[in-house]
Amino acid sequence: MTGLSDGAVSRLRSVATWPEFESPRYVAVEEIGRGGMGTVYRATDDLLARDVAVKIPNGFGTAAVAARLRTEAAALARLEHPGIVPIHDAGRLADGRLFYVMKLVRGKTLEAHLADRPGLSERLGIFERICEPVAFAHALGFVHRDLKPENVMLGAFGEVLVMDWGAALLTDADENSDPGPPAPSRERQTEDGTAIGTRGFMAPEQMTTGDPIDARADVYGLGAVLYLMLTGDPPAEIEPTAGLASRRDLPAALRAICFRAMSAQPADRYHDVLSLVGDIRRYRAGLAVDAHHETALERTMRFVRTYRTAIVLVLTYLVMRVIVAVVSGR
Helix, strand or coil, X not given: CCCXXXXXXXXXXXXXXXXXXXXXXXXXXXXXXXXXXXXXXXXXXXXXXXEEEEEEECCCCCXXXXXXXXXXXXXXXXXXXXXXXXXXXXXEECCCCEEEEEECCCEEEHHHHHCCCCXXXXXXXXXXXXXXXXXXXXXXXXXXXXXXXXXXXXXXXXXXXXXXXXXXXXXXXXXXXXXXXXXXXXXXXXXXCCECCCCCCCCHHHHCCXXXXXXXXXXXXXHXXXXXXXXXXXXXXXXXXXXXXXXXXXXXXXXXXXXXXXXXXXXXXXXXXXXHHHHHHHHHCCCCCCCCCCCHHHHHHHHHHHCHHHHHHHHHHHHHHHXXXXXXXX
């Protein structure tokens, strides 16, 4: 008996898992993304005559996979922010699998954008935009837990969107004050024992079972994203900030911000995302940052960089006065 080729197996798998909606409203058009948990399809919404994105668990999955999809849908339904993709609808396919419908994002990942080598100012501006929806989610009690460049999308018109909230955790503080929809799962490991998150971008406490996880885990993840945006390389799993220490081409203040955000101990990090992004904004404005204690020389050089135009104008004026005085004296 002749075995099937890999291509034939792939086509059969695609046919077997292709979404069939009970309602004629949605029609899947093409697969546009696939991850460990689910697959995203571009689909048409015939009722509103628009393209949408539909996320469905891979294959027929497990109860844990279905639960994570529900987690993500519930999180997106509550996190109404310009930097988070809005959810439009949710339901079940004809075969019983869950699905949810969201805005179709047209653009590219942060990882792809960085390949174009944008300037430092642009990179820091994008980083600020990444921090904003994460800070908003923290205000509602959500912790993302899987921040990485692949989970950040840059839209065609300048949008910066934080994606993939399937690993989101809802803290007890928020849950006690606002019951709301079903709370996201609190598991820190998948069924096979793998820690939830991505190595290199995952806070140390996410890989252990005893330490609590709170918003400072996302501060670490954002620090790791900043590390990659500054150096071009992802953090190493062992001694993740080691590569930053030797990067003397990067300003000491930026290196200090990254070091603090990626501290191994949560207590040593920025206590929240607003403190982290506040230091980035101070750096961009030419001000001293909280994470770095400047030397007198550094303070002087920062002053010169910040006010160089005014300094040049004053020096030019003084030189012209001297020249006029010398000429007049003759």
